[in-house]
Amino acid sequence: MRFRVEARDGRARAGVLETPHGDVRTPTFMCVATYGAVRGVGPDDLAGIGAQILLANTYHLHERPGEETIRGQGGLHGFTGWRGPWLTDSGGYQVSSMGDRVVVTEEGVAFSSPLDGRRRLLTPETAVGIQEALGSDVAMVLDECQVPVTDAPDAGATGRRIEEAMERSLRWAERASRARKQPGTALFGIVQGGVSEALRRRSAEATVAIGFDGYAHGGLGLGEDRPQRAEMVALVNESLPEDQPRYLMGIGKPVDLLDGVAEGVDLFDCVIPTRNGRHGVLFTAQGRLHIKNARFKDDSRPPEEGCDCPTCTRHSRAYLRHLLHIDETLGARLASLHNLRFYLRLLERSRDAIRAGRLAALRDELEASAGTADD
């Protein structure tokens, strides 16, 4: 995997990530295909709206259908029919959120499967092995993500917990790095440390010292506000190599993406466009539409005027409202397609804006309209 920066605008950069399954123009948004599919949306649909790289989840695919099945079908590319690049999340975050089912030890993450109750163990080594079996273009190291809890005894206790998880994640990162067997699968390190400047800087420097093909900002989007998040991203980016890709994990709303772009982030993923779409919330340049609202009952305009997506070029707000109103899965599909296209187009526009030196103007434009409301 190779990465080159082609243009800069402040700290933002536009570049190209070369993978074994094609080039990815950055910054870009990775559509979330947890189980190897974006809900209701097929590989041809995704290519049609300009998707370049998809994200799947190691833990979920390990459970069903299992990495050996996928390896036997030619990896994620052969199995799913999406022949462009795949990034796989390590599954640490998904496992962490299982609560009582999980025990984190130095060895790894032990948990009882929600599927059959049987004991599973995910280690830094097995997480890499599974992702290599999946044929992933970009694998992520197993990390321990500590979600801030509001009922913690005191801030000090929370801080110690986050610090311990961060230090353990560093030891795991080193083990993951040594576990690699497939040169075709790139491996990204993940910076942790909550919203502590000292912890995140320590995590960034130690992760870079191990040496990865790219670096991710982990453990964000968990309650911090926008300025705080931007500060953490900026701080960490100072420690990351300029010539390697940076990925802000699981973030977020349209304005959050442009915040990240402005700080020099290259890759994003988030379930917001598809989840909101399924619930009838559509992103547009004029703000968000709650399409199930009665005022759209007889509205013959496309969901977003000027949008080039398959939904807006063929269907009206009235039809989309009707479909979502009756829980017709075509509605979820059409809304997801539009929202994904909105996200992909926003990143396309940010790439153009960086090359033209006018990213700030694009951000102002977006701030003035869409995405400012809370989800």
Added chain:
Amino acid sequence: MRFRVEARDGRARAGVLETPHGDVRTPTFMCVATYGAVRGVGPDDLAGIGAQILLANTYHLHERPGEETIRGQGGLHGFTGWRGPWLTDSGGYQVSSMGDRVVVTEEGVAFSSPLDGRRRLLTPETAVGIQEALGSDVAMVLDECQVPVTDAPDAGATGRRIEEAMERSLRWAERASRARKQPGTALFGIVQGGVSEALRRRSAEATVAIGFDGYAHGGLGLGEDRPQRAEMVALVNESLPEDQPRYLMGIGKPVDLLDGVAEGVDLFDCVIPTRNGRHGVLFTAQGRLHIKNARFKDDSRPPEEGCDCPTCTRHSRAYLRHLLHIDETLGARLASLHNLRFYLRLLERSRDAIRAGRLAALRDELEASAGTADD
């Protein structure tokens, strides 16, 4: 609306139905889009698999979003984006199946809506008016369909009930015929009479005497066996004009369609391909596949070898099994697309077979393989 028969093979015929929204080559299968959408499948998808005409339901669209909304969006064609022909079922059957909510009087069908509990009345005249407002190419008369009940006091009572419903349907048909206002919307009569030869012949002759643009076989698929159904269809067809289209409502499995074709039926509809698809049952020339079965876990073959549908040309049994196994809506979509294509292709092949004088051979071939098992 015009219909012409172009070729015959025994009682079977191949023809063309000319509608204001394009020609339909018959015999054909109408994909079921009850609420103006085939679940998870858009108009472009349907055109891509060779669909020519869709079926929507008057009652359902009257409830949501209401015919005035659809009229305001350019009828079903403008509202849904399917710009080919639409046939609308009158809703009588759907209302009849509501049980205690329904009271049938000479005036029409009164029922409390499952949506808001409010009283609704569907009459022969309003059913035509709603379908004209929807901009339907082919409307169906309101009929009363008596479902045979197993706990009837005696066969005589059931017979009288079916006869009364049939006679009332005839009076309604006459009212429907007089209620027409839009010459662009064709109107089909519906033959009732259960599985009684005398009643069906009486219904057919009286319906033809009123005079419609086409005729449907109603009240079948309700427990009779294949030979009994074929006999009823054959008997009624003797009374129907040779130069008008015939529609066998709501039937059925692949072999049932070819039974109908052989008796001279031109139009079919059924939810089997989409409903079975959603449940992971796929039709193939080699029989039905229960794709969720573990034996397909690592099967890299397409669902049906040689099939030209978007599913079979892009995806494996292993992937489809995985998607249906995890209840991913893309799985239901891909399975529905395949099954609809299977049905549409079967009717394409039957048109070719009729022109070549070899429909019997096509039926033998199908009997020997797919569709013989019960659903």
